[in-house]
Amino acid sequence: MSAIVHFECRNPDHLRSGSRRGNGGLVIHHGSVGYCDGMHVDGAHRWVATGGIPIEYLYDTSAPLDAGTYRASGGALVHVRPARNGALLVEVDGAQRGHGSDIELGAKLSDDPNWPDLSDARVTLLQAD
Numbered sequence: 098m099s100a101i102v103h104f105e106c107r108n109p110d111h112l113r114s115g116s117r118r119g120n121g122g123l124v125i126h127h128g129s130v131g132y133c134d135g136m137h138v139d140g141a142h143r144w145v146a147t148g149g150i151p152i153e154y155l156y157d158t159s160a161p162l163d164a165g166t167y168r169a170s171g172g173a174l175v176h177v178r179p180a181r182n183g184a185l186l187v188e189v190d191g192a193q194r195g196h197g198s199d200i201e202l203g204a205k206l207s208d209d210p211n212w213p214d215l216s217d218a219r220v221t222l223l224q225a226d
């Protein structure tokens with residue numbers, strides 16, 4: 098069940114600060130629920146009435162990149178880790194340095210950002226008598 102939001106914050110400084118994607122940001126405003134999408138903002142919200150809409154309507158829900166391991170289009174593994182400041186760190190295994198090309202992410206392999214690449218794993222046989 099999603100929260101119904103009656104006011105949204107339109108403070109330009111808050112809108113520029115990066116989206117919190119509905120993670121927190123709810124404020125009780127005159128007894129109704131307000132939502133500020135800004136990250137690490139002060140209390141100088143500029144409330145605009147929404148008429149009462151689900152919170153998902155107030156931020157971009159398209160293709161959220163979350164922590165985990167992805168397979169890139171070129172076959173490399175891409176590890177996405179949350180950083181302390183709420184941003185995401187992206188590391189590419191075996192990336193060719195200096196090309197500056199975009200990497201297209203494919204399927205998500207795991208929610209674990211440390212998922213190992215086993216595609217080159219060799220089978221080792223243990224000797225047994």
Ligand SMILES: [Zn+2]
Nearest residue numbers: 106111133142
């Ligand atoms: Zn705000």
